[in-house]
Amino acid sequence: MLLAAALTLLGIVTMSGWLAESTRQFSGSVGRTTSLRVAAGTLLSQLQDAEIGQRGYLLTEDRQYLKPYEAAITAVDTTIARLHNLAEGDADGLRIVDRLAVLAAAKREELAQTIALMEAGRRDEALAVVRTGYGMMLMDNARRSFADLITPADAQLDTQLAALIGQARASGWVANLGGLFIVLVVGGAVWIAIRYTRDLMRAQHAIQSLNDSLEQRVFERTMELRRANDEIQRFAYIVSHDLRAPLVNVMGFTGEFEAGLASVRAHLDRLPWDGGDALASEARRAVEEDLPEAIGFISASTTKMDRLINAILALARQGGRAMNPEPVSMQSLLESVAASLRHQASEQHCTIDIEGPLPFLVADRLALEQVFGNLLDNAIKYLDPARTGRIAIRGRLEEERLVFDVVDNGRGIAPQDHERIFELFRRSGVQDRPGEGIGLAYVRTLVRRLQGEVTIESVPGQGSVFRISLPKALALSSEMPAHGA
The missing domain is CATH 1.20.120.30 (Aspartate receptor, ligand-binding domain)
Structure with missing residues (x-):
């Protein structure tokens, strides 16, 4: 018409x-x-x-x-x-x-x-x-x-x-x-507009009714999610705590076993050597080779398990910690974080540049320190020994959000691992550096609790850019505890 x-x-x-x-x-x-x-x-x-x-x-x-x-x-x-x-x-x-x-x-x-x-x-x-x-x-x-x-x-x-x-x-x-x-x-x-307006008003009334009931359902589901989240955190804490008791026992008995083995080795050393006694030779070989190797494996495993339990406990505690938003000077905070890692960076012949001035924001200071501390520690850990290490931190305002880039010229990460590295206990590339694959999972958990997002751009052999997008002010009303995973 x-x-x-x-x-x-x-x-x-x-x-x-x-x-x-x-x-x-x-x-x-x-x-x-x-x-x-x-x-x-x-x-x-x-x-x-x-x-x-x-x-x-x-x-x-x-x-x-x-x-x-x-x-x-x-x-x-x-x-x-x-x-x-x-x-x-x-x-x-x-x-x-x-x-x-x-x-x-x-x-x-x-x-x-x-x-x-x-x-x-x-x-x-x-x-x-x-x-x-x-x-x-x-x-x-x-x-x-x-x-x-x-x-x-x-x-x-x-x-x-x-x-x-x-x-x-x-x-x-x-x-x-x-x-x-x-x-x-x-x-x-x-006439069509009047009919459409009438239908639209009816639809709006229906949507309003649905919204009223939806808000109640969302509130109920949110409370259920919070309760389930709290239960998961308590479970992770209890499990980690309960695992520590037998682990401490194993570590203690391993120490006693090492002390006993030293006594047996000293006793065998005082006995005259009889090359024709096969049983004595077997016992001596067990004391000098097999048992120390077994004890070394047990010690390494218990040490690794202790680190994992500590990491899980840290995640559980962090998930239950209330965010405390306050005005934060990112320039001062990052300079402080970089200063704490300066010795580690100098040993790797690496420079850390903070390209200021960086913007202010309102957020949890401790969470920000842990996020950027983990990212800088990772960047230093995985530098490429073939070239001088350079790490830079930049900040800018994009569409009412603050974006921070942590840029390095390290080994880089393969495209198929860009999402995988944020999973718990998952790592990428050659495993020639100590770690359990918890750091980046911890970073993502903290950033999401800060109502932000962390992404990565990386090319193997050239370096990586970890990009963190955060609101200018943390909204406590929407902040909800998250479990460690």
Whole structure:
């Protein structure tokens, strides 16, 4: 319907434009014909004025009568030139104007001849020339030429006027019908809009009802999630705590076992060597080789398990810790974190640059220190020994959020591991550095509790960029404890 209305309106505009162009052409034609009529009438009037002045002078011999004659004769050439300009492009009109010019020249010659005879004192001869009727014949021919010039133009104007009236009538019908159609379309559109508005209001009421019940369901689900989250944290803490007791026992008994083994080794060393006693040789080999190796494996495993339990406990404790937002100068905080790692970085011949000034934000200071401390520690740990290490920290504002980049030129991380490294106990690349794969999982947990996100861009052999996006101010109302994983 709207398309049809638009097409109708376009038709009305087109018809109006066509009518306006026709009117313009008709007006131009009328103006040209009117000017032609006026110029031809002026020429005829000038010849009559010249003739009247000539006859008055012949009858009275008073030169006062020659003034209109002289003025008219002077203006004839200008009028003929104007007629030529107005008839340009019209071959028939130009032919008639040329004929008028010839008649005007002959008439001027006839008038000039009689006046010259009168001035020479030959009045009878001058009157004789007038009585021949030659001058009257020239004027009659000029009037007929004027009629020949004007009559076709008047006929053309009548035809154009009739056509213009028809066009205006047709345009009026189109405008009226189009206007009626547009009114119908607008009325239909208004009716549809009213129906749509009514349906929309009903839908809004339904959505409002759903929202009211949804808020209650979301609140209930949130409380359930918080309870489940708290239970997971307590479970992780209890499990880690309960695992520590037998682990401490194993570590203690391993120490006693090492002490006992040292006593047995000392006793065997005091006994005389008997190469033929196979049992003694086997016991000596067990004390010197097998048992120390087994104890070493047990110690390494218990040490690793102790580190894992400590990490799990740290995650559990962090998940239950309440965020404490406060204004934080990131410039000062990062300088402090970098200073704590400066010795470790210098041993690796690495520089840490903080490209300030960095923006302020409102967040938990301890969480920020742990996030950037872990990222810098990781960057130093996985530098490429083939080149001098460089680590840079940058900050900027992007769409009402603060974005921090930790950039290094280290080993880099393969694309398939970009998400995997944030999982608990997962690591990437060659495992030639100590660690349990907890640091980056811990970083993501903390960043999400700060209502932010951490991502990575990395190319193996070139380096990595860890990008952290944070709100300018931590909203406590939406902050909810998260479990360690």
